[in-house]
Amino acid sequence: MTICKQIVEALSDLSIPEKAAFFPRFFKTGKGEYGEGDQFIGVIVPEQRKVAKEYFSKISLEELSGLLSSEIHEHRLTALFMLILKFEKTKDQIVKDEIVEFYLNHLKYINNWDLVDSSCYKILGRYAFENQKESLLKELSKSDQMWHKRIAVVGTMYHIKKGSSELTKEFVIQNLHHPHDLMHKANGWLLREMGNKNEDELIAFLNLYYKKMPRTCLRYAIEKLDQSVRQDYLKGRI
Incomplete structure (x- = not known):
């Protein structure tokens, strides 16, 4: 099982149906609204942070790209939490440069x-x-x-x-x-x-x-x- 699939399954296990129904209204995903078309599985932020903390050191930027480009909102947010942890934990300037370039190259998913x-x-x-x-x-x-x-x-x-x-x-x-x-x-x-x-x-x-x-x-x-x-x-x- 790939690490991205592990993360996706971990988030799926944490989904709450009531939240999955509520979030699209909260984040304005209707036609013509600012979050039009965004999809949710209903995972709350504290749980996403726990998943990010568990996996951030194990996932590469290349693998993280697949998660950050997901149509599922919680996949993208968890990917960003992992990217933040990678940035904050490293002292290597080259790695920081790579993370910033990665962030800028994925702006269309930070939406x-x-x-x-x-x-x-x-x-x-x-x-x-x-x-x-x-x-x-x-x-x-x-x-x-x-x-x-x-x-x-x-x-x-x-x-x-x-x-x-x-x-x-x-x-x-x-x-x-x-x-x-x-x-x-x-x-x-x-x-x-x-x-x-x-x-x-x-x-x-x-x-x-x-x-x-x-x-x-x-x-x-x-x-x-x-x-x-x-x-x-x-x-x-x-």
Whole structure:
């Protein structure tokens, strides 16, 4: 039995029919929705992480490619969890380079918000920060693909954790008026994280741009501010 088949069978054994019925609605897989056509078997994330931890050191990138290109959502997410573990556990720069190249070559399969948000800053964002290769994120932010843009801005989470917010602000401004609500949420979320590190920096940014922001973005960005301050922004009193 191939290792991919072992992983597929392990996930199948963990499937929950009720979750398999619920996830397509939760991840918007209907016609015309952002996750159109995605398929689920009903495995919860903690169980996927356990499977990833068991198999990540045993599977090659070539084998991982088959799992990451699966039509089953949980196969792809588990593959990404394994890829993250491979990246975090190695100290070999050549291996890290290969993992990042692999990630970039499989972007078309990283096509829902949980797949993006679980992986991009832990692999691509960290790599860009540690190797001064922000150009990788900048190219994605300019892409016509919405998931690429989300990968770019959420990828800056690693920069924020290290105290650097300039790239986050650049991407938020660049895609401030993107038509999709998922980008508004991502932009607001990253601004909120920036504020968690430096509230004064968030306030300064909001004072310049809050009246131009989609409402969803603003609500996410101000979520951790004092109630009175949030109301001032929501009512345009600043």
